[in-house]
Amino acid sequence: xxxxxxxxAVRDFLxxxxxxxxxxxxxxxxxxxxxxxxxxxxxxxxPDAFQKLDTEVQVEVLQTMERxxxxxxxxxxxxxxxxxxxxxxxxxxAERILPMIAQAKRNEIARLxxxxxxxxxxxxxxxxxxxxxxxxxxxxxxxxxxIAPDRDTxxxxxxxxxxxxxxxxxxxxxxxxxxxxxxxKDVMKADVKSVHATSHVEEVVRVAKDYDLVSVPVVDTGGKxxxxxxxxxxxxxxxxxxxxDMYHYGAAGEHLRYLPTNPFRLARERVVWxxxxxxxxxxxxxxxxxxESMITTVFALAIFIPVxxxxxxxxxTQASTVIIRGLATxxxxxxxxxxxxxxxxVVGLIIGIVVAVVGALRGYVLENNIRLAxxxxxxxxxxxxxxxxxxxxxxxxxxxxxxDPAVAxxxxxxxxxxxxxxxxxxxxxxxxxHL
Amino acid sequence: xxxxxxxxAVRDFLxxxxxxxxxxxxxxxxxxxxxxxxxxxxxxxxPDAFQKLDTEVQVEVLQTMERxxxxxxxxxxxxxxxxxxxxxxxxxxAERILPMIAQAKRNEIARLxxxxxxxxxxxxxxxxxxxxxxxxxxxxxxxxxxIAPDRDTxxxxxxxxxxxxxxxxxxxxxxxxxxxxxxxKDVMKADVKSVHATSHVEEVVRVAKDYDLVSVPVVDTGGKxxxxxxxxxxxxxxxxxxxxDMYHYGAAGEHLRYLPTNPFRLARERVVWxxxxxxxxxxxxxxxxxxESMITTVFALAIFIPVxxxxxxxxxTQASTVIIRGLATxxxxxxxxxxxxxxxxVVGLIIGIVVAVVGALRGYVLENNIRLAxxxxxxxxxxxxxxxxxxxxxxxxxxxxxxDPAVAxxxxxxxxxxxxxxxxxxxxxxxxxHL
Numbered sequence: 001x002x003x004x005x006x007x008x009a010v011r012d013f014l015x016x017x018x019x020x021x022x023x024x025x026x027x028x029x030x031x032x033x034x035x036x037x038x039x040x041x042x043x044x045x046x047p048d049a050f051q052k053l054d055t056e057v058q059v060e061v062l063q064t065m066e067r068x069x070x071x072x073x074x075x076x077x078x079x080x081x082x083x084x085x086x087x088x089x090x091x092x093x094a095e096r097i098l099p100m101i102a103q104a105k106r107n108e109i110a111r112l113x114x115x116x117x118x119x120x121x122x123x124x125x126x127x128x129x130x131x132x133x134x135x136x137x138x139x140x141x142x143x144x145x146x147i148a149p150d151r152d153t154x155x156x157x158x159x160x161x162x163x164x165x166x167x168x169x170x171x172x173x174x175x176x177x178x179x180x181x182x183x184x185k186d187v188m189k190a191d192v193k194s195v196h197a198t199s200h201v202e203e204v205v206r207v208a209k210d211y212d213l214v215s216v217p218v219v220d221t222g223g224k225x226x227x228x229x230x231x232x233x234x235x236x237x238x239x240x241x242x243x244x245d246m247y248h249y250g251a252a253g254e255h256l257r258y259l260p261t262n263p264f265r266l267a268r269e270r271v272v273w274x275x276x277x278x279x280x281x282x283x284x285x286x287x288x289x290x291x292e293s294m295i296t297t298v299f300a301l302a303i304f305i306p307v308x309x310x311x312x313x314x315x316x317t318q319a320s321t322v323i324i325r326g327l328a329t330x331x332x333x334x335x336x337x338x339x340x341x342x343x344x345x346v347v348g349l350i351i352g353i354v355v356a357v358v359g360a361l362r363g364y365v366l367e368n369n370i371r372l373a374x375x376x377x378x379x380x381x382x383x384x385x386x387x388x389x390x391x392x393x394x395x396x397x398x399x400x401x402x403x404d405p406a407v408a409x410x411x412x413x414x415x416x417x418x419x420x421x422x423x424x425x426x427x428x429x430x431x432x433x434h435l
Numbered sequence: 436x437x438x439x440x441x442x443x444a445v446r447d448f449l450x451x452x453x454x455x456x457x458x459x460x461x462x463x464x465x466x467x468x469x470x471x472x473x474x475x476x477x478x479x480x481x482p483d484a485f486q487k488l489d490t491e492v493q494v495e496v497l498q499t500m501e502r503x504x505x506x507x508x509x510x511x512x513x514x515x516x517x518x519x520x521x522x523x524x525x526x527x528x529a530e531r532i533l534p535m536i537a538q539a540k541r542n543e544i545a546r547l548x549x550x551x552x553x554x555x556x557x558x559x560x561x562x563x564x565x566x567x568x569x570x571x572x573x574x575x576x577x578x579x580x581x582i583a584p585d586r587d588t589x590x591x592x593x594x595x596x597x598x599x600x601x602x603x604x605x606x607x608x609x610x611x612x613x614x615x616x617x618x619x620k621d622v623m624k625a626d627v628k629s630v631h632a633t634s635h636v637e638e639v640v641r642v643a644k645d646y647d648l649v650s651v652p653v654v655d656t657g658g659k660x661x662x663x664x665x666x667x668x669x670x671x672x673x674x675x676x677x678x679x680d681m682y683h684y685g686a687a688g689e690h691l692r693y694l695p696t697n698p699f700r701l702a703r704e705r706v707v708w709x710x711x712x713x714x715x716x717x718x719x720x721x722x723x724x725x726x727e728s729m730i731t732t733v734f735a736l737a738i739f740i741p742v743x744x745x746x747x748x749x750x751x752t753q754a755s756t757v758i759i760r761g762l763a764t765x766x767x768x769x770x771x772x773x774x775x776x777x778x779x780x781v782v783g784l785i786i787g788i789v790v791a792v793v794g795a796l797r798g799y800v801l802e803n804n805i806r807l808a809x810x811x812x813x814x815x816x817x818x819x820x821x822x823x824x825x826x827x828x829x830x831x832x833x834x835x836x837x838x839d840p841a842v843a844x845x846x847x848x849x850x851x852x853x854x855x856x857x858x859x860x861x862x863x864x865x866x867x868x869h870l
Binding site: 016017018020141144145148149151154155171172173174176177191193205208209210211212213214231232234235236238239242243245246247249250251252253255257258259263264266267270271273274275277278280281282284285286288289292295296299302303304305306307308309310311313314315317318319320321322324325326329331332336339340343346347350351354355358359362384410411414415418422 | 451452453455576579580583584586588589590606607608609611612626628640643644645646647648649666667669670671673674677678680681682684685686687688690692693694698699701702705706708709710712713715716717719720721723724727730731734737738739740741742743744745746748749750752753754755756757759760761764766767771774775778781782785786789790793794797819845846849850853857
């Protein structure tokens with residue numbers, strides 16, 4: 001339609017849709033075409049749709065626009081989305097565009113870019129509604145009427161004192177029912193939960209989740225209100241954090257956007273871990289090498305290596321899953337370490353004994369050799385118990401030394417356990433079979 | 436303090452806190468004590484704190500109360516929390532309490548309990564604000580003033596027609612700025628996103644996340660508004676769904692609350708998978724058994740079994756992590772299957788070649804045997820490529836047949852790959868080493 005010069009028809013068609021749907025619709029087009037459509041849509045739909053595009057696409061689109069259009073578009077984005085885009089721009093492009101942006105917004109950008117990735121400051125927006133506690137409800141309503149059109153996400157009204165220190169909160173809906181002459185200070189909820197700008201985003205999620213907050217206020221060390229993290233960003237943070245956790249946990253490196261990323265780049269993320277884990281595999285090989293004479297004497301020993309290794313690796317993976325996830329959701333914490341340790345010893349023994357009985361029976365039926373069956377059974381109960389405890393304890397240790405507990409991943413634990421399991425198994429065999 | 440009869444002091448102390456904090460504080464006390472405190476706190480703080488307790492604790496506390504108190508407490512809970520509790524009550528307790536609950540709420544409970552776990556209907560609340568499109572903004576405000584005190588989560592005002600069909604939405608903040616004589620129909624946003632009551636909760640999350648909704652309206656097949664899922668429940672759903680995914684993915688069974696659950700129950704969840712995976716391990720053992728003469732002839736072959744198995748298992752785990760997570764977040768979908776398939780063949784070949792070079796070099800250095808090195812290299816590139824493709828494709832197949840893709844877990848894929856890797860490796864050895 002654009003090519004036929006029917007711009008108005010395009011605009012009218014798209015205008016009926018939600019910014020997200022428009023973004024989905026135009027994302028696959030060429031950057032110059034996206035650029036034309038965004039400008040065509042005007043304010044606020046153009047910027048709203050634009051900021052729903054992936055940052056990489058935003059960067060490409062910006063570079064096909066005139067500089068003044070660039071600046072206008074960036075000015076109309078939400079503060080948090082804007083900063084993400086500025087961070088992603090090539091330096092020379094940013095330097096060309098920034099001087100054209102209004103001074104106040106430029107100062108705000110300069111302040112927001114300083115927050116490190118993964119902190120509350122890096123995901124907050126500065127578009128919040130705050131009123132003075134000295135106002136009456138009627139006065140606060142007047143103030144809100146003035147700022148409401150510019151605030152996309154106005155649900156809670158925060159109350160600040162003269163030095164902008166956060167002192168309370170009022171729900172928007174309460175403004176309808178509160179008497180208009182009441183003092184804000186008297187009717188506000190003074191027990192307002194907040195996070196520090198340098199707090200980890202996981203803390204933001206925890207506060208939002210525990211207290212069912214629609215937005216979490218972000219303050220500086222002096223308690224001054226700096227911004228808010230809104231419910232939609234809380235959901236985004238949860239999803240991103242979990243993706244990161246699962247990637248670490250699956251030893252898959254860092255998360256990249258799958259479809260647009262080329263296979264070489266995808267492979268690079270995975271291959272490092274794979275080589276590292278292969279190195280551990282070589283150690284297992286060395287151990288088999290050392291026990292060569294034993295294994296060739298009683299070859300049946302070799303037959304049980306896969307099942308013992310698998311049981312150890314899987315039991316370790318199970319325990320680490322439970323603890324890694326528990327730490328992420330706050331279901332368990334470091335202070336429960338001792339309880340977890342004892343509990344996993346018991347759990348490990350229970351599942352170890354069950355699996356050992358199965359293994360020993362299988363050993364007896366297959367080889368009709370009671371000593372071999374005993375070896376397999378003893379090895380399995382020891383390996384599974386050890387694996388369960390290690391799988392549970394390793395994430396706790398990682399957390400303690402401030403590493404991501406999820407890095408104590410399934411593959412890592414399984415590889416290390418292969419080595420341990422082989423030694424345990426073959427030493428038990430040496431003893432029981434008198435080798 | 437309670438024991439000293441200082442009830443008023445207890446109430447005054449707790450009243451200053453948030454319901455979540457109160458619940459955290461009283462959760463460890465004995466049920467009869469919790470019961471006394473909840474009643475002492477009165478309405479709304481008592482029910483608010485009570486519904487923040489774990490459902491298991493709620494059930495215990497209820498049974499220490501008089502029946503009329505029970506009914507009053509349950510009536511004052513949020514509709515979604517209330518239904519969760521009713522579902523958890525022993526049948527005879529529910530039958531004793533339900534008749535004392537007001538007829539309207541009882542009908543609502545009867546309707547809500549019918550929604551299956553995991554559907555939008557099962558997590559929605561019926562405490563939403565809806566107005567008729569025929570009203571003016573001033574009329575709608577009057578209506579809201581009437582219902583606002585009873586609605587904890589009033590952020591969006593939904594617009595319905597005479598048959599309660601959902602036709603639009605107005606943001607609460609817009610009510611401040613819209614002219615009071617304007618017709619609701621004329622100023623509402625008519626493109627309102629909703630989900631069906633029987634939709635999966637993942638769909639609710641997707642809609643909330645894509646469109647940044649503070650609440651997602653839930654409708655029946657006729658488009659009639661039934662309830663809303665609020666932002667806090669969206670976050671809860673995301674966290675719970677992810678926990679479930681990770682447990683499946685780690686072959687750890689179903690999620691149980693870790694600290695309060697006894698080790699036998701925890702062990703039961705894990706042991707089933709472990710035995711299943713051990714059975715696959717036995718198959719690997721059988722394969723080693725079949726190739727016994729080959730392995731005893733060239734024992735060096737055995738030395739590389741762990742590293743080849745580990746590389747296959749890890750490459751498969753990596754690929755499945757990427758695809759399982761991609762499916763969960765909507766980054767990839769079933770319609771991308773063919774693209775994923777080709778991409779993972781390329782990724783698998785790249786990482787396979789890198790790992791194979793490392794493996795072959797190691798083989799050559801260790802045994803000074805060029806044919807063995809060739810065997811190891813060829814086996815590694817085949818196994819890793821196969822593992823990568825299988826790891827990516829299996830979750831897609833599971834999704835296609837409507838199983839949870841995460842059940843194509845790391846341990847499951849790794850175990851199956853052990854079997855395949857052994858056969859590939861030993862057949863290549865037979866060919867290259869002329870065995």
